[in-house]
Amino acid sequence: MATSSTATSSKRSEAATALNATDWNERASSGSFGTLAGRILLSAIFVMSGFMHSSQQEIAYAANVGVPMARLLVPASGILALTGGLSILLGYREPRSGPGCSCFSLSQSRQ
Numbered sequence: 001m002a003t004s005s006t007a008t009s010s011k012r013s014e015a016a017t018a019l020n021a022t023d024w025n026e027r028a029s030s031g032s033f034g035t036l037a038g039r040i041l042l043s044a045i046f047v048m049s050g051f052m053h054s055s056q057q058e059i060a061y062a063a064n065v066g067v068p069m070a071r072l073l074v075p076a077s078g079i080l081a082l083t084g085g086l087s088i089l090l091g092y093r094e095p096r097s098g099p100g101c102s103c104f105s106l107s108q109s110r111q
Contacts, residue, residue, distance in 0.1 A: 053078025
């Protein structure tokens with residue numbers, strides 16, 4: 001009798017864990033206004049930065065400052081920013097896009 005009650009309690013805890021994970025995923029990906037506004041505002045920073053990195057002025061500035069292979073690396077960083085921003089906006093692979101955008105921001109903040 002003890003083994004059946006143990007098996008029943010373990011099934012209940014597994015079901016509760018699955019339910020909690022489902023609730024958390026639904027709340028995190030739900031279409032609440034705050035979540036949507038935050039995604040739009042945060043992604044706008046990276047999308048706009050991505051488009052600005054493809055200009056000749058940005059490439060010339062980076063080459064003047066001393067960035068090696070500026071003609072290649074500046075547009076590449078723009079593509080990284082653009083894809084990261086779109087990833088945040090659309091919610092695609094969120095665990096990877098956040099750290100990627102953080103690395104991009106840290107690399108751009110060098111003075």
